Amino acid sequence: GIQVEQSPPDLILQEGANSTLRCNFSDSVNNLQWFHQNPWGQLINLFYIPSGTKQNGRLSATTVATERYSLLYISSSQTTDSGVYFCAVLNNDMRFGAGTRLTVKP
């Protein structure tokens, strides 16, 4: 099946810093989603982004489908950004990467 790799696995930032999270996938996909999982386990949709670039406040994402990767940018990070960020690819069904665990320190 399709392989999804996320990097880095762990990231520690000082509040206010910027970061880039990467997602590589091994085959063409119909769609791709980025999620933030908060400490209580809720998976929050960030972006549905099969290709191109989208922005939502301090977050933006870019997917280059032909090169099989997606990037999530977080600018001016806040402590509430802490949690696990998952990339998930969709053909018929969703397959998740292992996630990037982000800790933002005050």
Place this chain on the structure above:
Amino acid sequence: DTEVTQTPKHLVMGMTNKKSLKCEQHMGHRAMYWYKQKAKKPPELMFVYSYEKLSINESVPSRFSPECPNSSLLNLHLHALQPEDSALYLCASSHPRGDTQYFGPGTRLTVL
């Protein structure tokens, strides 16, 4: 309303108990999903229902039994579970299968 609800939030059960997890959505979605997530791991797909019919069972043991009574509801019946089944169980829905998935808050299950 883009909400998927799940009950209960927490569940502790013994290995001989029978319990059920419930999931509900009112977005008119016709695909619903159960995922299992162990600590520090990503969610893994268990079951997919599309138009109230079971489409995928990802080699899940028979002690987990899904049910989709109507287009808004999804149940997961649990029987004779093992301690290693302790996990966060997440429900999701999407408009058709393959579209954006929306997740519920999960049920945190502990099997003693």
